[in-house]
Amino acid sequence: MDKMRLMLVDDEEGFLLTTKKLLERKGIQVTTAASGHEALEKLVGESVHVVILDVKMPGMDGVAVLKAVKSRYPLVQVVMLTGHGTVESALEGLRSGATDYLMKPIDIDELIAKAEEAFVRWQIMEGKIRVAEGKAPDKKQ
Amino acid sequence: MAFPEKDKYTGMRRMILFCMILVPVIPFIAVLGIGYYHFKTSLETSTLATMNRIVEDHRQMIDGFLRERRGDLAFILNTNSYADLTDPARFYNLFTQLQRFSNAFVDLGVFDQDGIHVMYQGPYRLVGIDYGKEEWFRHVLQEGYYISDIFLGFRRIPHFVIALKREESGKTWVIRATIDSYVFNELVEKVRIGKTGEAYILNSQGIFQTARRSGGNLLAKDPDDVHETKPQPGVRTFIRKDARGDEFLFATTWLQEKEWLLVVRQETADAFKSLRSATFMIILIMILGGVTITVLAYTLTRQIIRRMQRIDVEKQQLGRQLVRATRLAELGQMAAGFAHEINNPLQIMKSDRALIEMIFSDLKKKGILLEPDAKDLKETLAQLKLQIERCSKITQAILEFGRKSEPTEQDVDVGAFISQLTSMISEKASVQGIRLKKEISEQTPLLRADPSQLQQVFLNLFNNAIDAITERHGCEGGELLVQAGPDTDGRVRISVKDNGAGISTENLKKIFAPFFTTKPPGKGTGLGLYVCYGIIEGMGGTMEVESQRGVGTAFVLNLPGSDAGQTQCEPKES
Numbered sequence: 001m002d003k004m005r006l007m008l009v010d011d012e013e014g015f016l017l018t019t020k021k022l023l024e025r026k027g028i029q030v031t032t033a034a035s036g037h038e039a040l041e042k043l044v045g046e047s048v049h050v051v052i053l054d055v056k057m058p059g060m061d062g063v064a065v066l067k068a069v070k071s072r073y074p075l076v077q078v079v080m081l082t083g084h085g086t087v088e089s090a091l092e093g094l095r096s097g098a099t100d101y102l103m104k105p106i107d108i109d110e111l112i113a114k115a116e117e118a119f120v121r122w123q124i125m126e127g128k129i130r131v132a133e134g135k136a137p138d139k140k141q
Numbered sequence: 142m143a144f145p146e147k148d149k150y151t152g153m154r155r156m157i158l159f160c161m162i163l164v165p166v167i168p169f170i171a172v173l174g175i176g177y178y179h180f181k182t183s184l185e186t187s188t189l190a191t192m193n194r195i196v197e198d199h200r201q202m203i204d205g206f207l208r209e210r211r212g213d214l215a216f217i218l219n220t221n222s223y224a225d226l227t228d229p230a231r232f233y234n235l236f237t238q239l240q241r242f243s244n245a246f247v248d249l250g251v252f253d254q255d256g257i258h259v260m261y262q263g264p265y266r267l268v269g270i271d272y273g274k275e276e277w278f279r280h281v282l283q284e285g286y287y288i289s290d291i292f293l294g295f296r297r298i299p300h301f302v303i304a305l306k307r308e309e310s311g312k313t314w315v316i317r318a319t320i321d322s323y324v325f326n327e328l329v330e331k332v333r334i335g336k337t338g339e340a341y342i343l344n345s346q347g348i349f350q351t352a353r354r355s356g357g358n359l360l361a362k363d364p365d366d367v368h369e370t371k372p373q374p375g376v377r378t379f380i381r382k383d384a385r386g387d388e389f390l391f392a393t394t395w396l397q398e399k400e401w402l403l404v405v406r407q408e409t410a411d412a413f414k415s416l417r418s419a420t421f422m423i424i425l426i427m428i429l430g431g432v433t434i435t436v437l438a439y440t441l442t443r444q445i446i447r448r449m450q451r452i453d454v455e456k457q458q459l460g461r462q463l464v465r466a467t468r469l470a471e472l473g474q475m476a477a478g479f480a481h482e483i484n485n486p487l488q489i490m491k492s493d494r495a496l497i498e499m500i501f502s503d504l505k506k507k508g509i510l511l512e513p514d515a516k517d518l519k520e521t522l523a524q525l526k527l528q529i530e531r532c533s534k535i536t537q538a539i540l541e542f543g544r545k546s547e548p549t550e551q552d553v554d555v556g557a558f559i560s561q562l563t564s565m566i567s568e569k570a571s572v573q574g575i576r577l578k579k580e581i582s583e584q585t586p587l588l589r590a591d592p593s594q595l596q597q598v599f600l601n602l603f604n605n606a607i608d609a610i611t612e613r614h615g616c617e618g619g620e621l622l623v624q625a626g627p628d629t630d631g632r633v634r635i636s637v638k639d640n641g642a643g644i645s646t647e648n649l650k651k652i653f654a655p656f657f658t659t660k661p662p663g664k665g666t667g668l669g670l671y672v673c674y675g676i677i678e679g680m681g682g683t684m685e686v687e688s689q690r691g692v693g694t695a696f697v698l699n700l701p702g703s704d705a706g707q708t709q710c711e712p713k714e715s
Contacts, residue, residue, distance in 0.1 A: 012485050012488070014486075018493045018495075025500075083481055104487075
């Protein structure tokens with residue numbers, strides 16, 4: 001089984017840096033992106049299981065990024081990261097296919113727990129797809 | 142700022158008062174004035190007409206009397222020759238015949254052309270006396286006719302004489318009769334108008350020919366000098382002061398038969414007595430009416446101004462409430478923005494602290510960190526965690542207020558809801574020696590609200606109340622009262638009353654403002670009531686506070702009732 005690969009998307013560099021260090025110390029592979037565009041670019045080259053995505057970002061906002069990610073990589077699990085005032089956006093994210101949401105300020109253990117859950121979901125979905133592909137090998141990827 | 146406000150009312154009061162007095166007073170005075178004028182003119186006209194009529198009627202009667210007596214004499218003179226007249230038996234018959242015409246005839250005499258009294262029938266012996274030099278005799282020879290002024294004669298009875306001349310075949314003779322003037326004396330003296338109205342006759346020299354009731358003996362000189370005009374037909378009326386200084390209304394006319402002036406007079410005060418009482422009434426009405434109008438105007442003006450002042454005060458209060466609400470909303474927005482901005486650095490601080498902690502435990506495991514340092518570092522990390530939590534609680538509370546999430550509204554049974562709440566705090570209350578009391582009216586309608594939000598509000602209020610009570614009473618004697626009942630329009634009114642320390646007026650103004658707290662630092666965020674206010678307003682309710690230092694505090698909530706609750710209650714009430 002793969003190890004979980006995580007992508008953190010947030011416009012706060014400080015948050016990205018510290019969280020990346022924390023997660024790496026816990027043995028999780030982490031990629032970071034400081035904007036929605038950067039995240040979508042990096043997703044092209046890297047295989048990522050779970051994206052932790054801030055809702056409120058300058059430029060492309062979280063919900064737009066989510067929709068783009070989901071349309072291009074339906075299997076990728078997205079956990080929305082939201083402040084108190086943007087719970088509505090988080091709910092909209094859930095409706096648009098996000099796996100879960102986290103309320104800022106988050107606890108690192110909580111983040112890891114949610115990420116693990118999402119990864120489990122990814123594994124289940126992946127497994128289902130593999131079974132389906134085994135039955136119909138002409139289907140894509 | 143108080144001065145122009147006061148001026149405004151003074152000016153307005155003056156204006157209203159002015160209009161309220163002037164508008165009714167002008168027609169009021171006009172009506173009275175016009176009424177007075179017309180009454181006066183018609184009274185004067187009718188009084189003068191009455192006097193004119195009396196004067197004219199009496200003149201005709203007296204003239205008629207004189208004319209008749211002259212006619213009687215002329216008849217005797219013309220139907221008898223001188224020889225007939227000088228026949229004693231015949232003369233006697235003629236005299237009795239004359240007395241049958243009128244009993245006013247006192248005597249009758251015949252004079253020859255030299256003025257010698259030839260025949261006499263009457264109470265005196267006058268035959269043979271020569272009257273040739275007398276004024277009246279010369280007059281009668283010239284004019285053929287003479288009427289004397291009044292004289293008293295021997296019997297002290299007013300008389301006058303009428304003499305007539307006849308000429309025939311070169312011979313001239315005269316007959317003369319003395320006439321008692323009682324007939325027209327009575328006529329004139331009986332005239333009585335009002336209290337002072339009277340009539341009298343003056344001759345051309347102003348001598349009384351009849352006695353005057355109000356003083357003025359027969360044959361005395363009239364002190365009033367009203368005779369001075371030349372004899373002329375018609376009636377003359379005028380007002381003049383008499384010799385005593387009283388003002389009289391006079392009506393005079395000259396007789397046609399004799400140069401006598403018939404005078405009717407009445408004191409003006411008497412003649413216009415009703416005018417005077419009318420004037421008195423009018424003045425009385427004017428004063429009473431004026432006073433009534435003024436008093437009414439004052440009262441009404443005061444009421445109007447008072448009402449206006451009250452409305453202005455209410456307006457000001459409303460304005461202040463609006464300003465407060467607006468400021469609260471602005472503050473809310475500011476605070477929300479502020480909390481949002483703080484949240485991100487908090488997130489980083491939190492992550493960084495977690496990283497340090499992780500590194501710290503790694504180092505400890507490796508044995509690099511030694512004990513006293515390790516302990517201090519651990520404590521510092523714990524303190525950091527605590528403070529970050531505290532900050533995050535604050536931002537959460539602020540964002541809670543600004544949040545417009547959709548609350549899950551449902552019908553709430555107020556009684557059950559409050560019982561549930563009080564049971565939550567009953568233990569804490571009993572520890573502090575606080576008596577919890579509930580007064581829930583049976584008519585309380587169902588509430589329409591989000592129960593969890595409502596719970597947050599009430600727990601906040603209860604906790605504040607418990608704090609205020611312990612501040613004042615310590616652990617004994619506290620009282621917390623929750624009342625609920627129906628308000629107008631199917632709404633619910635709930636109040637939370639404590640007998641705690643109370644809130645000063647200064648603090649009461651700021652009570653719903655964010656970050657306002659009287660608790661020591663670290664004990665309260667100053668957001669509790671701010672959030673409650675936001676929640677209640679979001680529900681469409683209102684929240685008010687009344688408090689007195691050293692007496693207690695009451696929070697009164699007015700909340701929307703459920704429509705179902707309203708319809709449920711109606712049959713109960715009727």
